[in-house]
Amino acid sequence: MSTPSAIIVGVGAEQGLGAALCRLLADKGYHVVIAGRTAAKIDQVAATINASGGSAEAIETDATDEAAVIRLFDHAFTARDDIAPPDLVVFNAGINRPIGFRDLTAAQFEEFWRICCFGGFLVGREAARHLAPLGRGTVIFTGASASLRGKAGFAQFAAAKAGLRMISQSMAREFGPLGLHVAHTIIDGGIDGERLRSRRPDVDADGLLNIDAIAESYWHIHRQHPSAWTQELDLRPYKENF
Numbered sequence: 713m714s715t716p717s718a719i720i721v722g723v724g725a726e727q728g729l730g731a732a733l734c735r736l737l738a739d740k741g742y743h744v745v746i747a748g749r750t751a752a753k754i755d756q757v758a759a760t761i762n763a764s765g766g767s768a769e770a771i772e773t774d775a776t777d778e779a780a781v782i783r784l785f786d787h788a789f790t791a792r793d794d795i796a797p798p799d800l801v802v803f804n805a806g807i808n809r810p811i812g813f814r815d816l817t818a819a820q821f822e823e824f825w826r827i828c829c830f831g832g833f834l835v836g837r838e839a840a841r842h843l844a845p846l847g848r849g850t851v852i853f854t855g856a857s858a859s860l861r862g863k864a865g866f867a868q869f870a871a872a873k874a875g876l877r878m879i880s881q882s883m884a885r886e887f888g889p890l891g892l893h894v895a896h897t898i899i900d901g902g903i904d905g906e907r908l909r910s911r912r913p914d915v916d917a918d919g920l921l922n923i924d925a926i927a928e929s930y931w932h933i934h935r936q937h938p939s940a941w942t943q944e945l946d947l948r949p950y951k952e953n954f
Contacts, residue, residue: 714796715743715767719788721775721835722805722854723748723757725906729854729899730804731757732923736931738766743795745788747773748805767795775805775831785838797846800934801839803832803876804854810865821868828872829879836883840892847891850934853880857900877944884943893941895933899926900948919951 718737723730723746734744738761746768748754754770761768773784789797807827811820832853843849857863859877862870880896887894902908904920926947933942948954 714792714794716741717743717745717788717795717798718800718802719745719747719784719798719839720802720804721747721773721781721784721831722803724750724753726753726757726760727906727923729903729905729923729926730802732927733802733804733930734758734768735761735766736924736927737800738764738768740931742800743767743769745784745798746770747775747784749774775803775835776826778834781831781834781838785842789842797842799843799849800852801835801843801849802852802854802930803835805831805835806854806856808856808858808866808869811868812865813867816868821871824868825872825875828869829875832876832879836879836894840883840887844887844890844892849891850893850895851880851883852930852933853877853894853896855880855896855898857898859896859898881943888941891938893933893936893938895942896944897926897930897933898944898946900946900954901952916951919949921947921949 720730720733734746734757737744746754746758751772758768758770771784773780805827839851853876855877856873858866858870858873877896880894884894902920904917905923929947
């Protein structure tokens with residue numbers, strides 16, 4: 713029997729959500745195709761998984777580069793005797809920092825849109841092109857609080873994340889009837905990972921989302937029965953106001 717496989721796009725540091733998803737899937741017996749912009753980071757994630765007996769490969773990929781995304785999917789879906797075509801695709805790429813609206817440049821606005829929204833479109837399109845004809849599979853997009861509301865100083869992030877949410881909804885309505893499960897997760901709070909910890913080392917962990925706990929929720933979405941699919945799931949720590 714061939715090993716199941718998955719593509720995780722937007723993997724960075726080992727203490728991040730993308731890497732946590734990769735480790736969980738490897739533990740579940742998946743071959744994991746790890747995609748991210750920084751070769752050293754994704755190589756390390758793959759090396760850790762392979763050293764522990766899992767199966768993973770790292771492919772440097774800029775999610776905003778159409779040709780690179782097409783190459784990633786063509787590679788992952790190339791027929792192999794020992795590895796089945798992917799049945800799970802996760803888009804986890806993102807960028808976030810506050811910028812005052814009057815200081816926000818057109819280039820900065822476009823950068824946020826390209827990474828958080830346009831990249832999701834490219835990954836979602838290629839996932840649909842490969843999975844819909846098979847009549848199965850799951851595509852999950854990582855969203856944020858900004859998917860639902862725009863905070864002061866975060867117009868560029870909210871606009872991009874709201875757009876990504878609409879992509880997920882449109883895909884779900886088009887491809888759900890064809891057997892492709894499309895879901896969007898709202899990460900409503902800070903993620904307890906390397907990025908946040910490097911900026912706020914003294915933050916209370918109880919007020920943050922645990923990366924492994926988020927990964928478990930993604931796995932649950934992937935394993936849902938088609939009679940009760942989740943299209944949108946919001947996750948927040950118990951101390952988070954909403």
